[in-house]
Amino acid sequence: MKDTPRVREFSEDQLIARISQYLLILDDVELGPGDDAALVAAPDGRFLVTTDVLVEGRHFVPEWISPVDLGRRAMAQNFADIAAMGARTTSVVVALTIPGDLAVSWLEDLAAGMGQYCAESGASLVGGDLARGEAISIAVTAMGNLDGAAPVLRSGARAGDVIAHAGNIGWGAAGFALLEAGFKGSPEAKAQEVKAQELISAHQVPQPPLKAGVAARRAGATAMLDVSDGLVRDGARLAAASGVVLNFDAAALAAYEEVIRPAAKHLGLDPRTWVLSGGEDHGLLATFPPDALLPDVFTAVGQVLGVPGEEQEQPGNPGVLIEHQPVQIPPGWDHFGG
Amino acid sequence: MKDTPRVREFSEDQLIARISQYLLILDDVELGPGDDAALVAAPDGRFLVTTDVLVEGRHFVPEWISPVDLGRRAMAQNFADIAAMGARTTSVVVALTIPGDLAVSWLEDLAAGMGQYCAESGASLVGGDLARGEAISIAVTAMGNLDGAAPVLRSGARAGDVIAHAGNIGWGAAGFALLEAGFKGSPEAKAQEVKAQELISAHQVPQPPLKAGVAARRAGATAMLDVSDGLVRDGARLAAASGVVLNFDAAALAAYEEVIRPAAKHLGLDPRTWVLSGGEDHGLLATFPPDALLPDVFTAVGQVLGVPGEEQEQPGNPGVLIEHQPVQIPPGWDHFGG
Numbered sequence: 260m261k262d263t264p265r266v267r268e269f270s271e272d273q274l275i276a277r278i279s280q281y282l283l284i285l286d287d288v289e290l291g292p293g294d295d296a297a298l299v300a301a302p303d304g305r306f307l308v309t310t311d312v313l314v315e316g317r318h319f320v321p322e323w324i325s326p327v328d329l330g331r332r333a334m335a336q337n338f339a340d341i342a343a344m345g346a347r348t349t350s351v352v353v354a355l356t357i358p359g360d361l362a363v364s365w366l367e368d369l370a371a372g373m374g375q376y377c378a379e380s381g382a383s384l385v386g387g388d389l390a391r392g393e394a395i396s397i398a399v400t401a402m403g404n405l406d407g408a409a410p411v412l413r414s415g416a417r418a419g420d421v422i423a424h425a426g427n428i429g430w431g432a433a434g435f436a437l438l439e440a441g442f443k444g445s446p447e448a449k450a451q452e453v454k455a456q457e458l459i460s461a462h463q464v465p466q467p468p469l470k471a472g473v474a475a476r477r478a479g480a481t482a483m484l485d486v487s488d489g490l491v492r493d494g495a496r497l498a499a500a501s502g503v504v505l506n507f508d509a510a511a512l513a514a515y516e517e518v519i520r521p522a523a524k525h526l527g528l529d530p531r532t533w534v535l536s537g538g539e540d541h542g543l544l545a546t547f548p549p550d551a552l553l554p555d556v557f558t559a560v561g562q563v564l565g566v567p568g569e570e571q572e573q574p575g576n577p578g579v580l581i582e583h584q585p586v587q588i589p590p591g592w593d594h595f596g597g
Numbered sequence: 598m599k600d601t602p603r604v605r606e607f608s609e610d611q612l613i614a615r616i617s618q619y620l621l622i623l624d625d626v627e628l629g630p631g632d633d634a635a636l637v638a639a640p641d642g643r644f645l646v647t648t649d650v651l652v653e654g655r656h657f658v659p660e661w662i663s664p665v666d667l668g669r670r671a672m673a674q675n676f677a678d679i680a681a682m683g684a685r686t687t688s689v690v691v692a693l694t695i696p697g698d699l700a701v702s703w704l705e706d707l708a709a710g711m712g713q714y715c716a717e718s719g720a721s722l723v724g725g726d727l728a729r730g731e732a733i734s735i736a737v738t739a740m741g742n743l744d745g746a747a748p749v750l751r752s753g754a755r756a757g758d759v760i761a762h763a764g765n766i767g768w769g770a771a772g773f774a775l776l777e778a779g780f781k782g783s784p785e786a787k788a789q790e791v792k793a794q795e796l797i798s799a800h801q802v803p804q805p806p807l808k809a810g811v812a813a814r815r816a817g818a819t820a821m822l823d824v825s826d827g828l829v830r831d832g833a834r835l836a837a838a839s840g841v842v843l844n845f846d847a848a849a850l851a852a853y854e855e856v857i858r859p860a861a862k863h864l865g866l867d868p869r870t871w872v873l874s875g876g877e878d879h880g881l882l883a884t885f886p887p888d889a890l891l892p893d894v895f896t897a898v899g900q901v902l903g904v905p906g907e908e909q910e911q912p913g914n915p916g917v918l919i920e921h922q923p924v925q926i927p928p929g930w931d932h933f934g935g
Contacts, residue, residue, distance in 0.1 A: 290750075295647060296645040301642055316730070359933065396652075398726075410636055414632075595607055
């Protein structure tokens with residue numbers, strides 16, 4: 260590895276040229292990378308924008324994830340936020356911080372992963388910045404197009420609505436636990452049985468059901484968000500924003516537990532924790548009017564209730580219930596220092 | 598300082614609430630922070646976007662710059678890129694990485710600086726992400742509005758055009774040299790004479806002439822860019838993109854040297870180096886048709902020449918000349934590892 264070219268041996272312009280070969284510029288882009296700013300179409304006179312950063316040692320460990328997967332993951336978590344508004348991502352910019360001794364091939368593979376994910380999703384990477392720093396950091400900003408429709412907010416859920424979910428629940432947490440327990444790319448004999456590789460993949464590259472966002476909006480979704488911090492925590496956010504209570508069906512959640520139960524059993528853990536508080540799956544949690552036809556990718560998981568009493572804005576809002584009972588999840592996980 | 602509250606003692610939501618009090622949401626914003634993405638107006642059906650990251654230890658040292666100034670700087674360098682397209686910045690998102698032991702007051706001051714700069718510039722901070730990491734990193738993405746006009750690219754300069762510049766040249770480099778030499782907030786007796794505080798301020802918070810961008814576009818600018826890496830390097834970029842040569846007037850550049858000569862003399866340095874290769878001033882370098890009326894903030898600094906011979910795209914393009922002579926600047930400064 261001694262002779263592997265390192266990024267410090269190249270100029271920024273040379274590195275950008277290496278990255279650019281993996282990027283495709285699609286029709287939404289009026290002016291791509293190379294000038295002071297890019298110019299992107301917003302046919303309905305507005306655009307959505309969201310940003311998320313991945314930090315080495317905090318969100319990922321380079322030894323545990325390939326640069327291609329990391330590039331895909333950086334895109335996926337941002338595209339999920341745009342999908343959660345009922346829109347599609349048109350374009351993305353990336354501010355990348357890398358150490359000087361990083362292999363150029365690693366940087367190219369990261370760009371390849373980003374380029375793949377963009378191409379598959381119909382989005383273009385239109386600009387970026389490359390800086391040197393001690394740790395790898397990937398700050399992505401995604402822009403989206405609503406095609407003239409109203410965005411699906413977190414605040415629109417009404418008592419009587421159906422709660423539905425699209426995507427995985429608990430897979431990321433399960434995959435992380437498996438990785439921690441030793442499935443570092445060398446699956447054990449039981450790997451197949453516990454879907455180890457599939458769950459680890461889902462941890463490394465979340466699989467947000469991007470098209471489900473637009474589908475939900477078209478089907479009349481009243482509220483929606485991207486589940487990045489766990490079903491209960493994000494459910495409580497939607498509940499608080501809407502002034503309602505989300506009452507999940509135990510049977511519906513149990514079905515999600517079943518999928519990851521073999522992995523949990525293998526590790527001696529309870530899959531229920533992963534389903535309730537596992538993060539980074541980036542599924543979409545939405546509410547629909549009771550008479551709406553749910554898009555195929557959504558599964559009904561509960562009903563929206565009104566807040567008991569008159570204190571809709573009070574701390575008394577329990578936020579999330581399961582079969583009308585309060586939910587216990589591990590405390591302390593909300594702290595920035597955690 | 599032992600009792601100073603640290604960010605690790607708060608939840609992400611609490612920190613975001615602290616930051617939010619410094620932010621103002623203006624008319625371009627249809628939906629501000631708080632949902633999965635923000636929604637911003639793009640009245641002419643397109644938007645500009647650019648991103649830039651500031652990394653602790655690489656772009657700034659916390660001991661040398663106040664968090665308010667750092668917040669302003671992070672905005673300024675991005676807004677300059679939008680201005681350089683002939684547009685104004687409407688909105689911005691920030692992905693912020695901070696260590697857990699950072700004082701909450703530092704974070705609030707950073708937000709205050711960002712909020713100030715946005716308010717002064719008519720832009721809104723519409724979203725962000727907060728992550729924990731070893732070093733402070735501030736990735737900013739700015740979006741801009743062209744009001745239906747064509748963007749001013751780097752590639753439009755034509756032989757016969759006038760070269761003009763708006764903003765400071767060499768101030769950032771001079772301020773950095775003064776800081777390095779010991780003007781760390783405690784100005785010496787000669788400080789006033791050498792404009793030490795003014796130059797140090799210009800280093801800490803660049804002063805891009807933001808309104809000059811739109812003014813240049815309206816005055817018919819044929820090409821423009823933000824001077825972030827020095828007059829010669831960025832001039833060469835514009836020259837290469839346009840297939841022309843920029844021939845600067847020695848007298849015009851000497852006038853920029855005069856302003857910073859006392860500081861250079863104080864340090865025993867040559868102000869010419871700061872003018873030619875000093876970065877981070879974020880002035881605007883533009884070209885105008887010979888008959889254009891230059892906006893007040895621009896100063897004519899040279900003329901655009903054709904590339905001698907027929908090899909406009911060849912490495913033979915000298916890019917930048919001064920009084921028709923090649924320019925010598927220090928080598929090696931272009932390397933990513935440098």
